[in-house]
Amino acid sequence: MAPIESAKKKRAAIRRGLLAWYRREARDLPWRRTKDPYAVWLSEIMLQQTRVDQGTPYFERFIAAFPTVQALAAAKDAQVLKLWEGLGYYSRARNLHRAAKIVAHEMDGAFPATAEAWRALPGVGRYTAGAIASIAFDEPVAVLDGNVIRVLSRIFDITESTDDTRTRDRLWEIAETLVPQKSPGDFNQAMMELGARVCTPRAPQCAECPVRLHCDALSKGVQEQRPVRKKKAATPHYEYVVGVIPKNGRYLLAKRPDNGLLGGMWEFPGGPVLSGETHQAALKRILREEFGVTVKPGGLIAVVNHAYSHFKVTMNVYRCDWISGTPTPAAHTKMKWVPRSRFANYAFPKANHKFLDLL
C-alpha cells in the first residue's frame, strides 16, 4: 500500500505540530523556569515512574532545602531520605545523593555536558540522560518514557508488545529519528506532555491532538488498543503483625537495610505471620527472633492494608508490653527507643504513616 505522505514529510509535520502545540499549551512547571542542570536533573529523577502532580511539591521542598549540588553533596543521608519520604522508589534518593557527591567532589562541581557522560552517574539511564542533555544542554538526543512509548505506538501503530526489547529498540530508533536539531528539549517535553494530557492511556482526547492527522492508530480506530502490553502476574498477599512497644514514653523503632525494599527507612518492628499461627504467637516469635525483645502482646491498634509494586500486605498493628531484652536486630541495621515528639525526624514508610496518628 502506498503511503499517503512520505515518511520524511510525516516526521516534519509531527515536529512542527508538537512544537507549536507545546509552546501554546505547556504547563508552567517549576523546573521549566530554568535551564539549571541541577534543577533539570532533580526533576527527572523525581519524576521517574511518578506523575508530575505527585512529584511537584517534593521538587519544591527538596530544591529549597538543597539549592545546589554542593548543598546536596554535603547533606546527611537521613535528611535526604526524609525529604523523599512518601515519594517511593527510595533508591532514587540514595543514587541522587551518591551522584551529587561524585559531581561535587570528583568532577569539581561541573555537571556532565553530554547524554553519554550523564549515564555514568548512578540513577541516570538512557531516558534520564537524554532528557537532561536535550533540555539543559540542547543536545539532539531522544527520550523514551511511558508517555512517548504510548504516543509513538499510536502514531506509528506499533502492533508488537512494547514490553518486548526489540520493540523498545524500534521505538528508540523512531524517537531518535524524530528529535529535531533545534529545540530538542522542547520537542521531547512536548511528546511527554502530549502523552500525559491528550494521548492518555484510556479515552485519549484525539480531537484535541495536534498530530491527529498523522496518527496511524487513530485512522484505523485502534488507538485505545495501543500500546500493546503484556499482562502482569498477580501479586501475592501477605499477612503481617506489627508491634507498637512503648517504654518510658518512647517507642521501639528499627532501621531497614540501605539496599532493598524501603532502604534506610525506620519502621515499627514486625513481620509475616506463619500459616496457622495466631497474631499473638507471631508477635512474640518475630520480636524475639528478629528484634531481640520479649513482649506481651496487647490490644489491636489498627489493621492497615498496603500495596507495593509486587505484593500486597495486611498489617495487624498491636500494642505490646516490653518484658525483657535489649533490642538487637537480625535483618535490620539498628534499633532505637524514640519519643513520639521526635518521629518527625525519621523517614517512615507510608504503611507506617497509616497508623502513626493513632498513637
Next chain:
DNA sequence: AAGCCGGGGGG
C-alpha cells in the same frame, strides 16, 4: 529477559 523497587490517581 525478568524481577525488584512505592505510592498515588483514574477508570
Next chain:
DNA sequence: CCCCCAGGCTT
C-alpha cells in the same frame, strides 16, 4: 479492582 506513571538496577 486493575492500570499506569517524565525508569534504573540487578541477576
